Amino acid sequence: MRVLVVEDDADLRFAVAAALRGEGLAVDEAADLPAADEALFVTAYDCAVFDRMLPSGDAVDFVHGLRRAGHSVPVLFLTARDTVADRVEGFAVGGDDYLVKPFAVPELAARVHSLCRRATTLRPPVQRFADLEIDTARRQVHRGGVLLSLTRKEFAVLEILATRADQAVPRTDLIEKCWDEMAEPNSNVVEVLVSQLRRKIGDPPLIHTVRGIGYRLAPPTAGDSSRR
Template sequence: MRILVVEDDDDVRFAVAATLRGAALAVDVAADLPAADQALRVTTYDCVVFDRMLPSGDAAAYVRRMRQEGRAVPVLFRTARDSVADRIEGLTAGGDDYLVKPFALAELLARVRTLCRRTAIARPPVVRCAGLEIVAARRTVRRDGVLLTLTAQEFAVLETLAARAGAAAHRAELIRRCWDVPTEPTSNVVDVVVSQLRRKLGDPPLIHSVRGVGYRLQPPA
């Protein structure tokens, strides 16, 4: 899942992005509305987290225009404006959720995950495949009962492959959903992570190459 964080304060932007990345979410950042607009027009996001009051303007007005253009990406506003009228204004403008400062980063993460379910590929709570068990909510992976230690990147790739139920995932899709920074689809970053996953998952192999496409997760023949 890919998230856009729009925040002008460097420290807050770093903290929010770090929290989301720590939960295996791919994150892009923007410091103002023009940068956010550019990112939204070239990249598909599962959720956008806006600081409502930015030096470049009120994000609620921007979201209202975005909705008028037919763009439906889920939006979470973060703001110090905590009156009932302010919350109603933000939701009426097209926001899907409204988090008042100060807030716990854990709560922000929970709210972002909830919004992402609207655009994410449906994922079963537990995936089992030839001794492999993936529990998405706990972010745990076991093979033949043994708990495996995966990096956030490895887990994100494995979870995306598991959601395909045997269908292939294109390299470009894996990059879009699992990498924080712009990466060329021709890069070998996906191959490197898949190689690490294969080593950790052990035999018999579960991740199979699909020539000219990418990879799929399926039981051995």
């Protein structure tokens, strides 16, 4: 999942972005509303986190404009303004969540994950493919009843494949959703991670290579070439 963090305080922005990356999310950063506007124009985000009061304006007004333009990205406001009227105003313009500073980073991460899930097509909280079970709420994966130890990034990639099961997911889509602008698109980060993920999931293979495109999560097939 890919998240945009809009915060003018460089130290806080870095801390929030680092914490969310530690949760396996891809994070882009913007220091003001013009930069946020440009980022939202060129990238499809699963969630956006806005500091409410920025030197370039009130993020509430900016989000109101986004909603009037038909932009549906889930938004979480971070703010020191903690009155009921402030919270109501944030929701009234189209905000989806509101977290008052100071906040606990684990709570922020949990709220962002919840909004990211809300942004995807509705699906059961537990998905099953052959004997593979993916619990997106608990962020756990079992195969044959055995709990697998996945990194947050491995889970993120598997979750994307699961949301589009039986479909070919382009490598570029995985880069866009699971890595941020710091990633080098021509590197082999996707191939390395998928190889690690396959080893942990085990045989018979469920992640299939679609040559020239990317990968597909599907039941095992005879003569599968997914490990090549």
